[in-house]
Amino acid sequence: MDLTVPEYAYMFGFLQADGHLEQGVGQKGKLAVEINARDIDLLREFQKLTPYNSSITERTRSTNFADTHHSATWSLCSLEARTTINELGLPYGRKSKTIAPPRGEFSHGDYLRGVIDADGSVGYTSKGFPFISLTTASTAIGSYLCFQAGKVTGTERSLKRNARDDIYNILYMNESAQKLAAHLYYEDCLSLERKKTAADSLSSWVRPAGMKVAPERRRWAAYEDRVLLRLNSDTAAAQELGRTAKSCYIRLWRLRTGQVPMPAER
Secondary structure, eight states: OOTTSHHHHHHHHHHHHHEEEEEOSTTOEEEEEEEEGGGHHHHHHHHHHOSSOEEEEEEEEOOSSOSOEEEEEEEEOOHHHHHHHHHHTOOBSOOTTTOOOOSSOOOHHHHHHHHHHHHEEEEEOTTSOEEEEEEESOHHHHHHHHHHHHHHHOOOOOOOBOTTTOOEEEEEEHHHHHHHHHHHSOTTOOSOHHHHHHHHHGGGOOOOTTOOOOSOOOOOOHHHHHHHHHHOOHHHHHHHHTOOHHHHHHHHHHHHTTSSOOOOOO
8 A cells, every 4th residue: 555656645544534443353353434325436446446355335324414324334354454554554443533644655635635535524605605624633634734735725724622522623715725625636536526526616716806805704614514403502512613602503593494504414
């Protein structure tokens, strides 16, 4: 798994963010990644890239977001493959705070696209402004995004965890989002097709006449709406999202009354 190869760098970033490495008794264990079944083609690409036997299965279950959720899971049991993945930087067991960019040479943009495809969002806010965001518990990953995106966009971001659960929510908007999307989602790159389509669409945005270039105000992103609906509490959401309780109350009311659209499932 040569991480200087774009496809492997992307795959490893995605697995770090959305995969799970399980260690069993003796040499037993499994690498698994579960995603929405609509994205099953990406798992098939992972299967093609992997010279070991693996399987893709599908299931339907209930979740907090939907009565029926159709998912697909790619599973790989080879000890040799798991050892390689582990040595590259995917820990066994819980890993949300401990993952970090690979040591040594790797394709930076492709790796970062994998992380964002797994744990980020790309698209437009409810008011029509382009954005790219990442939600992560890892300080190393958050710092890496801020550093790489800063080089591409010239926009500086400081890391600050949410008070409630120590999660970083990193957001780029407008021209910064356009530059970052163009850099990460280049033609024919390996990616989630729907996020590639969303990233490509950002290039068509033009700053409205008279709209000043000013410090960006924080717009509501889809992942924030999902947190708000999950918690169903303006005070709890305010702590988790780093917003005021009043803004969370108003946003929740607008979501519940249909004044703004419900967020799409990630």
